[in-house]
Amino acid sequence: MNSDSRGGSTRRPRFSVNITPAERAARILLGAAATVAALALVATANSAVAVVLEILLAAAGLDLVVTGAIGYCPLYHKLGRVPQSWADPQ
Known part of the structure; x- marks a missing residue:
């Protein structure tokens, strides 16, 4: 397992949520x-x-059920799509 100088893990999650709750x-x-x-x-x-x-x-x-359940869409990731509500918080 990888670790940084502070003893913490440097592992990144395999994917991150890129779909809004709605x-x-x-x-x-x-x-x-x-x-x-x-x-x-x-x-x-x-x-x-x-x-x-x-x-x-x-x-x-x-496919829709699985991507909705895990909150990650590989196509959105590949296209670089970021939900509008997360791209410009005010």
């Missing part, structure tokens, strides 16, 4: 709704294309 809640709710809807539709799919599209919808929903 956006986190919205991601979780919308992601859960998309996942449930996609899973319900898969049972009634008539073609392979429909199944693939519904699986993609479920995957997108799960």
Whole structure:
């Protein structure tokens, strides 16, 4: 384990929160709704294309749920996005 001269740890967290609390809640709710809807539709799919599209919808929903739950969006990080409320505190 790495440590600095004061005996503390210099380890940085793997990721930091880059999503506002309101956006986190919205991601979780919308992601859960998309996942449930996609899973319900898969049972009634008539073609392979429909199944693939519904699986993609479920995957997108799960991505929203996970990023909302952990509060970190890799795409936001890569783009350098900082929530407006955190960028300019007054």
